Amino acid sequence: MTVTVITRPAASVAPATAPNPVLAAATRGPRLRRLGRSRLIGWGVVVALVLVWEISSWIQYVPTISSPSKIASVWWAEVTEGTLLLQLAETLRTMAIGLGIAAPLGIAIGFLMGRVRVIWALLEPLVEILRLTPATAVIPVFILFFGIGDAMKIGVFLLAAIFPLLLTSYAGARSVSTTLRQTAQTYRLGWWQTQWEVALPAAVPFILVGARQALGMSLVMSVVIGMLAGNSGIGFYILMAQQALNIPALFAAVFTVAIVGYVFNAIFLALERRTTRWRRTDTSN
Amino acid sequence: MTLITSDRPHGSVEPAPDSAALSIQAAAKTYRALDGSPVEALRPVDLDVPADSFVALVGRSGCGKSTLLKLVAGLEPATSGQIRVGGEPVLGPPDRVRYVFQNYAESLLPWKTVGENVAFGLKHAYRAQPVRSRAERDALVEQYLAEVGLYGVADRYPSELSGGMQQRVAIARALAAQPEVLLLDEPFSAVDALSRATLQDLVLRIWQEHRLTVLFVTHDIDEALYLADRVVVLRAGGAGIERDVEVPLPRPRDQVATREHPDYLRQRRDILELVLGSDAIAASPDGKERA
Numbered sequence: 001m002t003v004t005v006i007t008r009p010a011a012s013v014a015p016a017t018a019p020n021p022v023l024a025a026a027t028r029g030p031r032l033r034r035l036g037r038s039r040l041i042g043w044g045v046v047v048a049l050v051l052v053w054e055i056s057s058w059i060q061y062v063p064t065i066s067s068p069s070k071i072a073s074v075w076w077a078e079v080t081e082g083t084l085l086l087q088l089a090e091t092l093r094t095m096a097i098g099l100g101i102a103a104p105l106g107i108a109i110g111f112l113m114g115r116v117r118v119i120w121a122l123l124e125p126l127v128e129i130l131r132l133t134p135a136t137a138v139i140p141v142f143i144l145f146f147g148i149g150d151a152m153k154i155g156v157f158l159l160a161a162i163f164p165l166l167l168t169s170y171a172g173a174r175s176v177s178t179t180l181r182q183t184a185q186t187y188r189l190g191w192w193q194t195q196w197e198v199a200l201p202a203a204v205p206f207i208l209v210g211a212r213q214a215l216g217m218s219l220v221m222s223v224v225i226g227m228l229a230g231n232s233g234i235g236f237y238i239l240m241a242q243q244a245l246n247i248p249a250l251f252a253a254v255f256t257v258a259i260v261g262y263v264f265n266a267i268f269l270a271l272e273r274r275t276t277r278w279r280r281t282d283t284s285n
Numbered sequence: 286m287t288l289i290t291s292d293r294p295h296g297s298v299e300p301a302p303d304s305a306a307l308s309i310q311a312a313a314k315t316y317r318a319l320d321g322s323p324v325e326a327l328r329p330v331d332l333d334v335p336a337d338s339f340v341a342l343v344g345r346s347g348c349g350k351s352t353l354l355k356l357v358a359g360l361e362p363a364t365s366g367q368i369r370v371g372g373e374p375v376l377g378p379p380d381r382v383r384y385v386f387q388n389y390a391e392s393l394l395p396w397k398t399v400g401e402n403v404a405f406g407l408k409h410a411y412r413a414q415p416v417r418s419r420a421e422r423d424a425l426v427e428q429y430l431a432e433v434g435l436y437g438v439a440d441r442y443p444s445e446l447s448g449g450m451q452q453r454v455a456i457a458r459a460l461a462a463q464p465e466v467l468l469l470d471e472p473f474s475a476v477d478a479l480s481r482a483t484l485q486d487l488v489l490r491i492w493q494e495h496r497l498t499v500l501f502v503t504h505d506i507d508e509a510l511y512l513a514d515r516v517v518v519l520r521a522g523g524a525g526i527e528r529d530v531e532v533p534l535p536r537p538r539d540q541v542a543t544r545e546h547p548d549y550l551r552q553r554r555d556i557l558e559l560v561l562g563s564d565a566i567a568a569s570p571d572g573k574e575r576a
Contacts, residue, residue, distance in 0.1 A: 179391035182360050185377075186384040187409035187462065197405075201396045278396050278442040 066247045075252035084237060084253060088260070091222045091233040094150055098157020099218060105158075106165030106214070107207055113166075114173025115199060127166065135160040135221055139228050148229040160221045161214035168210025172203025205279060208272045215268060219261045305369075306466055306498035307334035307357060312366035314352050314523075326352045328525045329366055332517060336465075339492055339499045341509035344519035344527075345560060350502045352523070354470050357500060358384050370466060380411050383464040387471040389452040393443040399454050400426045400439030406461030414463070429457040432494075433487060449480035453487070460491065466498045474504070482540050485512055489538060506556050510549055511538055518559050527559055 035041065050068050057067030078084040113120040113127070139156055146152035176199050184194045226235020234257060241250040311329040318324050327349035334340045342350040355361045357368055359378040368375040370382055378384075383406075386392040393402050403426045407414060416422045426439060433453040443451050452472055459467060469488070473481045489512060492499050503509050509516045510532055518527040530552060534543055543549055 177391045179386050179388045180394075182358075182384070183386065183392045185360060186358055186382070187405070188378055188380055189409060193409075198394070201394070204396070276396075278398075278444060 064247060066251055071248045071251045071255070074246075074248035075255065078249060078252055082249075084234075084249075084256060087226075087232060087237040088234050088256060091226060091235070092260075094153040094225075094233075095157050095218050095222050097150075098154045099161050099214065101154070102158045102161035102214065103165060103211070106162040106210070107169045110166035110169030110171075110210075111173045111195075111200065111203060114170040114203075115195060127163075130159075131163040131167065135217070136224055139225065143229065148231050152229065153225050153233075156221055156225055157218050160217040164213035164217060165207065165210045168206045168213070169203055172206030173199055175206065176202050205272075205276045208268070208275065212265065212268045212272075215264050216261070219257065219264075223257060305333040306336040306338075306371060307332070307500065308369040308372075309333070309353070309357065310367045310369075312353070312356055312363045312368050314349070314356060314361065315364045325523050327356075327523045330519075330525050332526065332529075334498060334500060336498050337496050338515065339489075339501065339513045340515045340517060341501045341503060341513035342517050342519060343503055343506055343509045343556070343560070345521050346504065347523065348519040348521050349523035350504075350519050351470055353519075354384075354468050354500060354502050358382060358468050360384075379466075381465040383411070383459040383462050383467055385452070385455055385459055385467065385469040385472045387474060389448070389455045389472075389475075390443070392455055393451060393458075395443055397443075398439065399430070399435070399441050399443060399446070402443065402454055403429050403439075403457050403461050406458035410462040411465065412463035425461070429461045430454075432460060432491065433457045434483075447480075449476045449484060452476060452484065456487070456491070460495065463495075464497070466500070467492070469499065469501045471502055471504065473508070481508070486538075486540065488512065506553060506560065507544070510534070510553055510556070511540075511543055516552075516556060518556055528556075530556065 053065075054068045057065075057070075061067065075084075109119075109123065113123055135156055138159060139152075142152045142155050146155060180198060180202070181194075184198045189197060222233065223235040223238060226233030226237065227239045228235075230236055230239065234253060238250060238253045238257075241247075241253060309330055309332040311331060312327070313325070313329045314327040316324045316326055330349075330353060332340075332353075342353060344350050352361070356363045357370065357375065359375045359382075363375075370379040373379065394405060397405065400423065404422055406429075407416065407422065407425060414425060416425065423439070430436070430439060433456050435450060435453055435457065438446065438450070438454075443454060446454070456472075472488075473484050476484060485508060488499070488501075491497070501509070501512060506516075513532055516530045516532055518530065519525070520527045532552065534546055534549055
């Protein structure tokens with residue numbers, strides 16, 4: 001019998017100690033063992049929790065915690081007839097613009113700070129002060145200056161997303177080892193060639209981690225902005241549902257945000273796996 | 286002053302001073318320690334390496350052999366003295382030189398496949414070869430990989446290969462750049478003994494087929510004697526050259542016969558005594574060797 005080696009996805013939570021494969025194969029069937037190590041059982045936990053919630057609502061219905069079936073029906077109605085998707089689209093639009101500006105800017109500034117000493121010296125204090133300022137604290141300031149329109153929202157997304165990208169890009173640019181730098185020198189690469197062919201590829205895995213962090217920050221901000229600005233977006237929708245005591249709609253909106261976050265994260269993980277295939281390969285000695 | 290007065294072919298029997306591929310004149314390196322005090326990594330060294338010859342630098346750690354190689358490679362500036370490669374003073378990494386690092390895992394571009402790494406050597410070459418299509422490039426890459434005994438690994442990533450195979454890729458990449466001079470810094474020290482023997486023979490074959498000038502740094506006296514035309518022994522503590530030994534052993538060298546040759550054994554004993562002798566100087570006054 002050949003022992004099947006299961007490759008674990010890079011970002012999933014790995015067990016602290018891998019079970020002894022020989023022992024496990026001897027005691028349990030290989031199929032059961034494979035199931036025991038896959039994330040499928042984790043999805044089973046999610047389904048079980050929803051079922052418990054649903055069954056408990058049959059036994060005693062509490063309006064403030066609603067029930068999965070009721071939330072699902074309201075969600076479907078809100079998606080097909082209500083404004084949930086429109087508000088979500090509105091939020092995602094400003095988020096996409098903010099991230100679209102933050103990504104090239106953050107990556108470029110961080111990378112140059114990592115590669116050019118004078119740029120680092122020029123910007124490091126400013127970055128250190130700004131990166132620790134919570135974007136949520138800046139929203140009232142931005143509202144004061146830009147109003148509650150697109151400019152303010154894009155600005156907040158930009159501020160929230162730029163630092164994770166900038167800092168990881170900087171770390172990636174600094175990650176070039178002495179040997180790698182000297183290799184580029186002995187092959188007589190010019191400055192631009194060194195950045196393009198050596199430093200930037202070395203920084204890519206770092207930048208992808210930063211992109212995922214930026215996305216997470218943006219999702220948080222997407223809700224907060226709508227709540228604080230109070231004119232449109234998914235956060236505004238959640239706030240309205242809460243104030244109208246429309247509990248199923250409130251839950252429907254919250255789950256929508258959760259699903260959006262999950263899908264985005266999954267897309268980025270897939271991207272990470274594709275572009276950093278070389279990193280996950282094992283050394284044979 | 287670089288008038289060509291000789292029409293002798295490259296690497297003739299009696300080399301004129303100008304035909305030296307590498308010429309090191311009183312090159313020294315002093316670092317500044319953190320407290321600002323000078324640290325002599327290498328005291329003035331004179332060394333001429335004729336074209337097409339194989340010279341090994343040996344000595345204990347801290348003798349400055351790697352420092353000297355970095356100076357020749359133009360990776361670090363010499364504090365004093367002058368180094369010439371192919372007659373031209375070294376001010377930065379010379380184009381006709383390629384360097385094989387001890388730390389192959391960090392020298393190969395890990396995000397590029399093995400084939401792409403060799404193609405990197407083709408692209409950043411001293412003597413560029415015409416590559417008109419991807420197919421032509423791939424054929425050249427396969428040819429260089431075959432030269433180092435690697436087949437069917439062009440699409441693998443370096444991290445998927447063993448240490449010895451990774452160093453072969455690094456050598457193939459250097460060859461693809463068609464250098465005149467190949468510098469190797471303890472290239473096989475992280476490789477197991479059996480692979481090392483194979484890699485030594487590989488380097489000898491490549492040196493002869495490509496008519497390279499090789500400067501090879503190692504702490505392994507057996508390796509130096511087995512490979513080189515000349516073994517240069519450096520004194521401990523960066524104190525310069527202890528001795529410059531000609532190795533008259535016949536070629537082609539053989540892993541078994543050469544290592545049993547009476548001249549080999551005699552020279553091995555001499556050099557070992559030299560290297561260990563420099564230890565006795567550093568030993569404590571009661572005559573005991575330091576651990």
